[in-house]
Structure formats: C-alpha cells, structure tokens
Amino acid sequence: MATKPNILLVYTGGTIGMIKDYQTNALKAFDFSQILTKIPELKQLNCKISTISFEEPIDSSNMNTSYYIQIAEIIANNYKTYDGFVVLTGSDTMAYVSSTISFMFENLQKPVIFTGSQLPIGDLRTDAKENLITSIEIACARKNDEPILKEVGLYFEYKLYRANRTTKINAEQFEAFTSMNYPPLVESGVHLSFNEHLLFKHPDHKEDLIFRKNLIDDVAILKLFPGITKKVVEATLNIPDLKGLILETYGAGNAPTEKWFIDLLENAIKKGLRIVNVTQCAGGSVILGLYETSTDLKKIGIINGKDITTETAIAKMMYLLGEDLSELEFKHYFETSLRGEIS
Ligand code: ASP
Secondary structure, three states: OOOOOEEEEEEOOOHHHEEEEOOOOEEEEOOHHHHHHHOHHHHHOOOEEEEEEOOOOOOHHHOOHHHHHHHHHHHHHOOOOOOEEEEEOOOOOHHHHHHHHHHHEEOOOOOEEEEOOOOOOOOOOOOHHHHHHHHHHHHHOEEOOEEOOOOEEEEEOOEEEEHHHOEEOOOOOOOOEEOOOOOOOEEEOOOEEEOHHHOOOOOOOOOOOEEOOOOOOOEEEEEOOOOOOHHHHHHHHOOOOOOEEEEEEEOOOEOOOOHHHHHHHHHHHHOOOEEEEEEOOOOOOOOOOOOHHHHHHHHOOOEEOOOOOHHHHHHHHHHHHOOOOOHHHHHHHHHOOOOOOOO
C-alpha cells in the first residue's frame, strides 16, 4: 500500500473521552471530532485518522443490543473505505460488546480494536493515550500489503487480546482486563510484538464479509451457589419468552445432582430452551462427564460451553438464537469455535 492506512476511530462513550474542567474539577465529555487537536501525538502516526462519534456518548453500563448494532453498522458501512477500526467504549462492558461484534462479522479481513481507559484522556496520569495510540498502531500494522490482524481485538495496558476471550478483572488497576484461556495476540514493549501463530486464521480462499445483526436478547445467566433453591431455578426457567440460558456451574462444569434440579433443566431443554454450561472459574474448561456431578447434565443434552467466558457465552447465545437453527445445529455451532472463542 503506497498511501497511508485509513483508520476510523469510533467513539461511543466511556471514561476515555472525558476531560477535566480544571475550574470546576468535574469530568465532562469532550468533542471527539477535536481529538487530533487535543492529542497532537496522533499526527505522528503513519496513518490517516477520521473520527465518528455517537450523538450521545454513553456509559457502557447502558449498552444493549441496539447499541451493538449501531457500532457494527458504522463498521459495515465504512468497511470498504477504511483499513482498520478502533472503537472506544467504556471498559465496564467492553468484553461483552466486543465479543458480540466479533460474532456479527464473519470473514472479517480488517482489524477492529476495542479500547478505552481507566482514567480520562485529559487526566495527567491517564492511561488513555497509550491505549489509544498503540491501538491505532496495531490497526495500521500491515504485512505483504495486508493487515496483520483480521479479527476483533481488545487492547488495554500493553496487551492486545482476542476480544471474545477477555474479562474485565479490575476496577482500579490500569491492567483492567485478562484473557485466562488464550494468550495475548500482541504485546507492546519497546517494540510491538505480534504473536502471529495465535492470530485468527481465515481459510485461504477469501470470502466476502458477512454482517449479521439479528441478535436475540431473551437470554439470562444463572450463577449456581451452594444452597440455591428450587424457587430460584424455577423462577429463572419460567421467565417469559426466555430462549437461552447460560448456567454458571462449579469447576469443570459441575452442578448439584438433586433430582428436582436435573428434572427442571431437562424439562426446560425439552420445551426448547437452549442451556449452556460454563464454568464460574476464571480459567479452565467445562469437561462434561469428568465428575459424577456433570454426567446428568450431559445426559439431558446441556450444551458444553468448554472454555468460553460468560461474557462471550451470552454474546454467542444472542447471535446464534438469531440464526433459526435446529436444536442439534445450535448445539453443534455453540460447541464449535466460530471466531476463536473456544479452544
Ligand atoms: N463506567 C465507564 C464505562 O464503562 C468506565 C470506563 O469507561 O472504563 O462506560
């Protein structure tokens, strides 16, 4: 590529886009179209940066599927014009948002990098500048005239992770995210070091981008705890219109063996509810049948979430429910890695 890469910076909200009003000491959102004047360092990057911002930037706690679609549409509508995308959102729900976007695009051939910060960009000790500058650098990185990264990533504090492997683990430290079951794709030190063997591999024949935006949000998460009562499980399974449930179990996918519990789940599955078993542990995998406490779950047809994160399980559930799949197909696709989300 003779010309500089074109990068689209999408600002949706979150701490990163705030500056301190030094007269009042309050944090306020700043006009993101002014980012190049506010952060002149960006001009030193070897790329052309354009910005687009949500009309009303939001705290990521207010995200829902309509915002996911808004972000994905911005990327889809600009896909041909730009070489890479950096999406700025609040960090609180970034793992959910970025995971969902990873499913919405099949055959993604360009980098989409989510980032944000723990301190506002206008704060003296901010982590925003490094996160933003390095994310843009990674989005610009090319080899053999192609982007190196062709998937959705999440960059925070010197590491780029596969987005659908991440979890927010810290509300205080700059290192806010981790990816317990998959190593970082890129590490930023004196040099940017790409772990190329870990990047998402597309088939050799290039397929066109497929953009799907039919997300179903009739989903829920039920986290088990010792002593959970029948009333709680029953009430959850009886939520009107519920179509998918993420069941957070213990250890390698274990749950009580009590008859009432297994019967309730079995009946719900028979009636068409998709139930996925994910572990409450931060790392490791569900292994159905390893212990007696998961053999019944296997028998009643629970879906094995393997080493998927809860954030990504909910994202994949919303995505696959929109695909009108039979029970068998749904189980097959859920248990198969679609975007590198399970090992
Ligand atoms: N509450 C903010 C948000 O998620 C925190 C952040 O920006 O990191 O929108």
